[in-house]
Amino acid sequence: xxxxxPLRLSAEGITKTYGAFAALTDVTFExxxxxxxxxxxxxxxxxxxxxxxxxxxxxxxxxxxxxDGEPVTLTGVASSQAAGIAVVQQEYSTVRTMTVAExxxxxxxxxxxxxxxxxxxxxxxAVLARVGLQDLDPRTRVEQLTVAEMQLLEIARVLAxxxxxxxxxEPTAALSDAEIVxxxxxxxxxxxxGRSIVYVTHRLGEVFEIADRVTIFRNGRSSAPLEVADLDVxxxxxxxxxxxxxxxxxxxxxxxxxxxxxARGLVAPGFRAPVDxxxxxxxxxxxxxxxxxxxxxLIEALASLRPVIDGSLHVGGREVTLRNRRAGxxxxxxxxxxxxxxxxxxxxxxxxQNLSSPWVSTVARAGFIRSGHEGTxxxxxxxxxxxxxxxxxTRVGSLSGGNQQKVAVGKWSGTQPDVLxxxxxxxxxxxxxxxxxxxxxxxxxxxxxxxxxSSSDTNExxxxxxxxxxxxxxxxxxxxxxxxxxxxxxxxEVMHRExxxx
Amino acid sequence: MxxxxxxxxxxxxxPRGGTDTWRGKSARTVADYAMPLLTVLVLLVASLTTDGFAxxxxxxxxxxxxxxxxxxxxxxxxxxxxxxxxxxxxxxTVVLSGILFLAVAGATGSVLLAVLAxxxxxxxxxxxxxxxxxxxxxxxITTLAFGAIIYGCVAVGTGGExxxxxxxxxxxxxxxxVLGLPLPVVIFVVLTALVSVLSARTVxxxxxxxxxxxxxxxxxxxxxxxxxxxxxxxxxxxxxxxxGILSAAQxxxxxxxxxxxxxxxxxxxxxxxxxxxxxxxxSAVRTALGALLIxxxxxxxxxxxxxxxERLFGVGAVVVVLVVLLHLLRKAGTR
Numbered sequence: 001x002x003x004x005x006p007l008r009l010s011a012e013g014i015t016k017t018y019g020a021f022a023a024l025t026d027v028t029f030e031x032x033x034x035x036x037x038x039x040x041x042x043x044x045x046x047x048x049x050x051x052x053x054x055x056x057x058x059x060x061x062x063x064x065x066x067x068d069g070e071p072v073t074l075t076g077v078a079s080s081q082a083a084g085i086a087v088v089q090q091e092y093s094t095v096r097t098m099t100v101a102e103x104x105x106x107x108x109x110x111x112x113x114x115x116x117x118x119x120x121x122x123x124x125x126a127v128l129a130r131v132g133l134q135d136l137d138p139r140t141r142v143e144q145l146t147v148a149e150m151q152l153l154e155i156a157r158v159l160a161x162x163x164x165x166x167x168x169x170e171p172t173a174a175l176s177d178a179e180i181v182x183x184x185x186x187x188x189x190x191x192x193x194g195r196s197i198v199y200v201t202h203r204l205g206e207v208f209e210i211a212d213r214v215t216i217f218r219n220g221r222s223s224a225p226l227e228v229a230d231l232d233v234x235x236x237x238x239x240x241x242x243x244x245x246x247x248x249x250x251x252x253x254x255x256x257x258x259x260x261x262x263a264r265g266l267v268a269p270g271f272r273a274p275v276d277x278x279x280x281x282x283x284x285x286x287x288x289x290x291x292x293x294x295x296x297x298l299i300e301a302l303a304s305l306r307p308v309i310d311g312s313l314h315v316g317g318r319e320v321t322l323r324n325r326r327a328g329x330x331x332x333x334x335x336x337x338x339x340x341x342x343x344x345x346x347x348x349x350x351x352x353q354n355l356s357s358p359w360v361s362t363v364a365r366a367g368f369i370r371s372g373h374e375g376t377x378x379x380x381x382x383x384x385x386x387x388x389x390x391x392x393x394t395r396v397g398s399l400s401g402g403n404q405q406k407v408a409v410g411k412w413s414g415t416q417p418d419v420l421x422x423x424x425x426x427x428x429x430x431x432x433x434x435x436x437x438x439x440x441x442x443x444x445x446x447x448x449x450x451x452x453x454s455s456s457d458t459n460e461x462x463x464x465x466x467x468x469x470x471x472x473x474x475x476x477x478x479x480x481x482x483x484x485x486x487x488x489x490x491x492x493e494v495m496h497r498e499x500x501x502x
Numbered sequence: 503m504x505x506x507x508x509x510x511x512x513x514x515x516x517p518r519g520g521t522d523t524w525r526g527k528s529a530r531t532v533a534d535y536a537m538p539l540l541t542v543l544v545l546l547v548a549s550l551t552t553d554g555f556a557x558x559x560x561x562x563x564x565x566x567x568x569x570x571x572x573x574x575x576x577x578x579x580x581x582x583x584x585x586x587x588x589x590x591x592x593x594x595t596v597v598l599s600g601i602l603f604l605a606v607a608g609a610t611g612s613v614l615l616a617v618l619a620x621x622x623x624x625x626x627x628x629x630x631x632x633x634x635x636x637x638x639x640x641x642x643i644t645t646l647a648f649g650a651i652i653y654g655c656v657a658v659g660t661g662g663e664x665x666x667x668x669x670x671x672x673x674x675x676x677x678x679x680v681l682g683l684p685l686p687v688v689i690f691v692v693l694t695a696l697v698s699v700l701s702a703r704t705v706x707x708x709x710x711x712x713x714x715x716x717x718x719x720x721x722x723x724x725x726x727x728x729x730x731x732x733x734x735x736x737x738x739x740x741x742x743x744x745x746g747i748l749s750a751a752q753x754x755x756x757x758x759x760x761x762x763x764x765x766x767x768x769x770x771x772x773x774x775x776x777x778x779x780x781x782x783x784x785s786a787v788r789t790a791l792g793a794l795l796i797x798x799x800x801x802x803x804x805x806x807x808x809x810x811x812e813r814l815f816g817v818g819a820v821v822v823v824l825v826v827l828l829h830l831l832r833k834a835g836t837r
Binding site for chain 2: 303305325326329330335337342343344345346347348349353357358360361364367368369371411
């Protein structure tokens with residue numbers, strides 16, 4: 001604490017564990033008045049946990065937080081707001097059917113219970129101007145705004161609260177370049193007003209553009225704050241990576257078979273360029289990119305959940321046109337989404353019924369399920385996927401995240417698809433179960449499937465895949481065998497594409 | 503409710519909810535047997551305290567009445583199972599089927615034609631609702647509107663008059679005894695068994711259940727929400743038509759304002775039978791028992807000399823208490 005500038009916020013010895021998993025270990029974090037502090041780190045490094053602690057959503061197990069010299073206890077969202085901390089969330093918390101002005105003052109403690117609409121509009125204009133939305137009519141309904149305008153409105157809402165510390169949680173993930181500029185400008189303007197900004201991002205370019213200092217998280221520990229002026233991209237990347245590939249990943253494919261999936265000039269809503277893709281039997285193709293890079297859109301188009309506008313798709317040598325998910329399944333394309341709770345599992349049904357759900361008609365005669373056949377087939381699947389065969393009657397909703405994921409992926413094995421698409425295979429899955437998941441995906445590839453894994457975890461993509469394809473801003477940017485990538489290159493490619501191009 | 507999953511613990515190592523706890527198990531056991539036990543209890547108490555309850559004629563009346571409510575309720579079970587909540591148009595569909603049955607029987611003299619006419623009309627109306635609900639409209643609103651339309655058409659069509667089958671004999675449908683039981687009761691038991699077996703053992707039944715458990719997963723797994731909804735509404739249509747025919751045969755006459763509390767009784771039977779309101783869990787057998795309980799309660803209150811208002815109050819109170827109890831027990835059971 002020898003700096004001339006007084007510290008706005010200082011957090012020391014912050015520790016948070018979930019069960020046996022240490023999300024944060026003895027983390028130190030500081031913030032000066034009027035600075036933009038970037039927060040960097042890989043998925044699971046602890047960024048989001050510290051943001052949750054600052055916003056009062058999660059209580060730290062140990063550690064102290066001091067704001068402007070006063071110790072504060074952050075026990076809930078209200079106490080965090082009272083301490084002058086405001087968080088601009090990734091998910092928009094605006095009410096779509098209300099006007100911009102109404103949203104600005106919604107849920108504010110200082111707001112009186114009745115506002116004249118005219119006064120509301122006048123007050124909003126001043127706040128909107130501060131985030132660069134001076135041309136927006138405050139009487140517009142929020143549902144008519146663009147994504148960038150919604151993000152700026154989200155920031156304006158925080159401003160109306162008059163916070164000293166503003167946390168931006170990946171504010172530009174869903175925005176285009178031109179829109180990003182507006183958000184960055186707003187952040188910079190706030191800092192110049194003397195507020196302290198915590199800027200969480202995955203994009204290195206933004207860090208160098210607006211941040212004064214950066215704190216890098218790795219494996220739940222934080223680095224000392226570094227001056228951005230003293231750093232370059234390689235220096236940042238080197239400080240971020242560092243997880244060992246270790247024994248987590250199974251050996252790569254010994255030999256690839258014929259082409260199972262071939263896309264030529266594929267165009268779907270959300271792409272900014274046509275995509276060509278070839279996946280062979282026995283191959284695990286890893287697709288990686290940030291949110292908004294086009295990986296989700298590609299997988300959804302291949303899974304026939306998103307209309308294909310142009311281009312051709314061949315599965316096992318046959319050209320297919322897929323109208324809906326059922327047609328996709330029939331064509332031999334299985335799909336597991338990133339959100340298994342939403343559309344991957346039947347929580348109230350047993351493991352057995354979950355596993356057999358896509359192919360139960362194949363063990364039926366005259367419409368009646370032959371329970372013996374179903375039992376045998378599901379037991380085989382369960383053994384293959386390391387699911388406890390003595391508990392096949394258990395409700396899937398009561399299983400751990402890792403076991404739920406095994407069920408959500410394993411059920412497709414029974415349809416013997418040509419292609420298996422998996423998004424974020426280990427999200428919410430603990431470390432021990434991850435290795436199982438990787439072994440499972442590899443085993444499926446070895447059995448003759450083409451496996452396409454989309455993941456935002458570069459370590460995982462590199463460790464698991466035979467081939468890695470990267471996406472940036474709706475475009476495919478590079479496809480190379482995994483052995484030709486280093487994690488450093490891959491992180492750099494995904495997070496900072498422009499630097500690589502120039 | 504089935505959709506409120508417990509918050510996920512991100513902690514590794516200890517797999518959550520690995521084995522069912524003793525408390526969870528016992529809570530589920532109580533939930534499973536609460537309703538049948540209550541039915542037996544009500545039967546015993548009523549037999550001991552209510553004059554005229556434990557008489558053969560009264561039991562016969564209870565059984566026929568249960569059959570009519572129960573057949574419609576067993577049909578409704580499929581709708582609840584698929585996550586489509588309830589049909590609020592079931593009462594008017596039953597009345598329409600009954601009136602159509604009487605009118606066609608009176609006009610043609612053929613009971614078979616009359617039965618087919620009632621079934622056909624009910625199915626067409628059910629499928630129309632299924633297509634709308636399957637396309638994504640709220641089932642409660644859709645069926646409420648259809649119920650109003652059907653009631654309106656019947657009221658206008660009959661001019662508010664009582665409809666009979668004239669001289670054509672139809673009463674035998676309700677009074678014939680098979681193996682000592684009235685025909686409606688036999689139909690009820692057979693239908694319950696049939697729906698029970700079909701929903702537990704067939705691919706279609708399995709898909710209905712999965713659809714109700716998680717519609718989004720069903721769609722990504724290649725299960726058609728539209729097909730499931732159509733099957734469920736068809737099941738209710740058949741149930742409502744048969745209930746209407748038997749009711750009309752028993753009464754020998756019908757008018758638009760008949761059976762005003764039937765919709766409530768049918769939904770009460772499904773709920774008391776322990777169906778999960780959001781879908782994914784429902785059993786025809788338990789719904790049938792639920793119908794029995796509801797009818798016995800009504801019967802006891804009638805014999806005790808309570809007014810229609812008081813009887814309605816009683817049925818409502820029992821539904822609320824049982825549904826809350828079952829919900830709490832089920833929540834304890836999934837922990």
